[in-house]
Amino acid sequence: MSETSRRNFMAAAGAGAAATTAVALSAGSAQAKPAALSGKGAKESVVALIDDHKGATVRLLVGENEVIVHDRDLVTRILNAAGGK
Amino acid sequence: MSSHREAPEISKDPAADSTDVYAFMHPTEDDQVVIIANFYPLQQPNGGPNFYEFADDVLYEINISNTNKCQPDVTYRFNFRTEIRNPSFLYNTGQITSLDAPEWNRPQTYNVVRLEKMGRRNEKAVQIGGRFPVPPVNVGPRSTPNYEDLANSAITTVGPRKFFAGQRTDAFFVDLGSIFDLGALRPFNGAHLLPMAAMDGINSVQSYNCHTIAIQVPRSDLVKGGNPTLSFKDRKNTIGVWATASRRNARIFEDKSGTYKGAGPKKQVSRLGNPLFNEVLVPMTQKDKWNTTEPKNDSDYADTVLQPELQTLLPFLYPGVFPNLEAYDKPRADLAAILLTGIPGGVVNDADGKSIFQNYTGPVQADMLRLNTAIKPTDPESDSYSIYGVVGGDIGGFPNGRRLEDDVVGISLRAVAGATIPLVDPDYTPDETAAQLRDGTSYTGDPLLSDFPFLAHPGGGYQTTPGTSTFEDPAS
Numbered sequence: 001m002s003e004t005s006r007r008n009f010m011a012a013a014g015a016g017a018a019a020t021t022a023v024a025l026s027a028g029s030a031q032a033k034p035a036a037l038s039g040k041g042a043k044e045s046v047v048a049l050i051d052d053h054k055g056a057t058v059r060l061l062v063g064e065n066e067v068i069v070h071d072r073d074l075v076t077r078i079l080n081a082a083g084g085k
Numbered sequence: 086m087s088s089h090r091e092a093p094e095i096s097k098d099p100a101a102d103s104t105d106v107y108a109f110m111h112p113t114e115d116d117q118v119v120i121i122a123n124f125y126p127l128q129q130p131n132g133g134p135n136f137y138e139f140a141d142d143v144l145y146e147i148n149i150s151n152t153n154k155c156q157p158d159v160t161y162r163f164n165f166r167t168e169i170r171n172p173s174f175l176y177n178t179g180q181i182t183s184l185d186a187p188e189w190n191r192p193q194t195y196n197v198v199r200l201e202k203m204g205r206r207n208e209k210a211v212q213i214g215g216r217f218p219v220p221p222v223n224v225g226p227r228s229t230p231n232y233e234d235l236a237n238s239a240i241t242t243v244g245p246r247k248f249f250a251g252q253r254t255d256a257f258f259v260d261l262g263s264i265f266d267l268g269a270l271r272p273f274n275g276a277h278l279l280p281m282a283a284m285d286g287i288n289s290v291q292s293y294n295c296h297t298i299a300i301q302v303p304r305s306d307l308v309k310g311g312n313p314t315l316s317f318k319d320r321k322n323t324i325g326v327w328a329t330a331s332r333r334n335a336r337i338f339e340d341k342s343g344t345y346k347g348a349g350p351k352k353q354v355s356r357l358g359n360p361l362f363n364e365v366l367v368p369m370t371q372k373d374k375w376n377t378t379e380p381k382n383d384s385d386y387a388d389t390v391l392q393p394e395l396q397t398l399l400p401f402l403y404p405g406v407f408p409n410l411e412a413y414d415k416p417r418a419d420l421a422a423i424l425l426t427g428i429p430g431g432v433v434n435d436a437d438g439k440s441i442f443q444n445y446t447g448p449v450q451a452d453m454l455r456l457n458t459a460i461k462p463t464d465p466e467s468d469s470y471s472i473y474g475v476v477g478g479d480i481g482g483f484p485n486g487r488r489l490e491d492d493v494v495g496i497s498l499r500a501v502a503g504a505t506i507p508l509v510d511p512d513y514t515p516d517e518t519a520a521q522l523r524d525g526t527s528y529t530g531d532p533l534l535s536d537f538p539f540l541a542h543p544g545g546g547y548q549t550t551p552g553t554s555t556f557e558d559p560a561s
Contacts, residue, residue, distance in 0.1 A: 047335045047348045061335050061349030 050075055087257050087493065088357045089126035089290075091364035092372035095355050099125050100140035101330040103357040104295055105257050108326045108454050108486040110462040111301060111537075117245075118307055118458055119539065121299045121489075122147050122328035122357075123255065128294040131546035136176055136222040137252065138193055139165040139296055143330050144351050147300060150325035151309040153447030155381040159307055160200040163250065163298055165219070167193050177221070177228050184218045184238055193219040195250050199306075213248075217241045220251040222294075225547025236542055247301040252294050253540035254530040256489045257360075261289035264524060268395075268402045270498070272525040273518070276403045281560055286525025292544055292552070298328075299538035304458040317459040318430055323444045325427075325453030326486075327358035327380055353377050358452040359424050359484070360493040365501075366393055366424075380451035383425060387450050390424055391416035395501045407516045410503040419505040423484050425450040432508050433475060442480040456486030465490075476504060489533055489540065495523040 047061040056072035089104045090096035104126045111117035124145065128137045139145070144164060148157035170190050171178065179188030196215035203209050220239040223232050241248045263269045263286065267279065274281040305311045309321050316322070332354050333347030355376050357363070366389045367375050375386065400411035422428050422445075430443035444455040463470045463481030472492045474482030476499055483491040499505070502519035531541040 045337060045346065045348060047337065049335070059349075061333075063348075064333070064350055066334060066349050 048078060050078060053079055087259070087360035088362075088364055089257070092376055093369070094373040095376055098332075098354065099127075100138075101143045101332055101355050102126055103328045103330055103355045104255070105360060106326060106328045106357050106454055106487070107256075107489055108324075108456045109488045110456075110458065110460070110481075110486075112462045112465075113536075114301075116304050116313070116458075117301055118304045118324075118456070119299065119301045119537065120147055120149075120326055121297060121538065121540065123253070123257075123295045123297050123540075124328075124330065124355075125296040126255070126293070127290070128252070128255075128296075128543075130223060130292070130294055130544040130549045133224065133546060134174065134176055136191075136224070136546075137294070137296060138167065138191070138222075139163075139195070139219065139250065141165050141167050142345070142347050143332055145298055146329045146331070147298065148327050148329060149307050150380070150446070150451070150453060151307060151321065153320075153449060155325060155446065155449045155451035155453060156202070156379070157200075158202045158309065161300055162198040162200060163195050164198075165193055165195045165250075167191060177224065180227065181221050181224075181229050181235065182231070184220065184235070189221055192221070195219060197248055213246070214241065214243055217248055217250070222252045223543045223545040225545050227547070229545070232545065233542055240537065245303050246306070247299075247537050249297065249299045249538040251297065252543040253297040253538070254543055255290050255293050255295040256528060256530065256533065256540055257290050258288045258492075258526045258528045259290060259494050260286040260524040260526050262287060264494075268398055270522065270524050272523060273403065273406075276406050276518075278402050278404060284525075286523070288526040288529045291529045292549060294543040297538065297540055299540070301537045308458060313458055315459055317443065317457050318440075319459065320443075320445065320447075322459040323427065323446055323455055323457045325358070325380070325446055325451065325455050327356060327453050329353050329357075330355040353379075356380075358454045360487065361497050362424060362452045365395060365497065366390055368394075380453050381449055383452050384450040386452075387421065387425060390420050391418070393417060393420065393501055396503075399502055403518075406518050407502060409514055409516045410519065413503065413506065413513065415510065417506070418509045420500060421450070422509065423500060423505065424452055427455045428475075428484070428508070433480065442475065442485065444485055454487055455484065460485060473499070476500065490528065492523065492527075494526070498522040498524070 042062045049059040056070050056075055058069045058074055060067040087105045095102045103124050105123040107121040109119055111119055125137055147161045149159040151158045173190055176191055177189050181189045194216040197213040199211045199213055201209045218239045220236040221229055223229055239251055263271050269277050271284045271286045274283045304313045307324050313322050331351035334349030334352050336345045337348055339346050363372055363375050400407040427445040429445040430440045433442040435441050444457045460480055463479050469479055471477030471479035472490050473496050474491050476496050482488050483493055483496055499519055499522050502522050503515045504519040506513040533541050
């Protein structure tokens, strides 16, 4: 994971400077096929916000837009990554 | 203050803090409306080397409602851009004698977009212009000589519209030091629960600057359908005005550059219509939320208007002075009319009982500064002119819009103290002091200008002498 993307996810989880452990997002999804970046993928910093850790919603802030993603699996993976697991 | 640092969150974000909104008919140019929105409170003029400026990452807006929905039907949107011209650490490396002077290291420009609601869902956006100049702050006579000419050269005229954005002397006046010391009004010090010697008020805003966005536009720009009429009774002539500031949803600190970068859409962080609404009426726990909401949802805050906390504090802080107010237990329909719906026709009448004023915008409760654009401005030299506005018998002043000279602190104190209850409850007799309440301050800055943008030029850094303060008890 690049330094840039790791910082984005740390910011999303409110982990801040204390979260210095490198985390692999693929944990828990070892069987999944690696995702490929599509042509429409964001090409700038992205902030991911999860307001409800029990929910399935991730708010992605990119540029001047907000993208709402409903994906419990993605939420779980981000939460696990933010928790260092 | 009117809305200077009025809520916990926005008090930490001064560049986005809306402090005052004024709306009035141009005193000499027919059918021209002037709207002024001030931001960035309490600027000490000598606050260099990083002097005050609009924030590039804040969206500033002046909103106008011209229907009974109390939504932004017309919006003027302002985006700022800051340039750095040379590598000096200084704001200026020589005299700034023109807006394009290379010696000015940190000029700002802005663009203006006018948005107009078209039907229920559509909106028309027209870019009025870009790279409009912002004048430099008033550094001092060596750096910014002939400041008046320099600042005036930043007034931009586009057809029948004028725009100005830049530093000005704050026109608001209030005795903060006394009012927030347990509601004390210095002229009434002797009647306070903790009495002291009476004295004149002290204008706490004296010598401070702010950053102003001012527009002067034909009222056809603002009134529904673009065709205002001459009758004050015609409801379409009344507009509701408020200012907002918005920031990106998230800020990311870029440690490589030491700067912040925004992410996500802009979210409203500051709002202001009537002076003192959020500051004096909304409880501490709701002030931050209020700043993010739209006027059309202000029924959520109606209880704070109908039963204002200050109404119960006045009789407690001034024992025996407000017996009628203390006994009054009805909801304050007068304050709701002034602040939330506008004043209907038939409430403010002349000596013959004939209605002379209304600025009612319908039943939707919304904090907006309501201006009836069909009412001609009052000549300041005439007997009917009063800095106490409608409360003082002058329908050309607050709460019919707001002029720079209006004593909104005095008006608000008198209204809350019960002076306006008879407008809706003729059986009520106000306490004798209600109609005399004031904090004893007046505007003490340089003279206001007689033409656009009306606010006085900002005080200069070199010309500023720090005020005085002491920890000692004045009574000891």
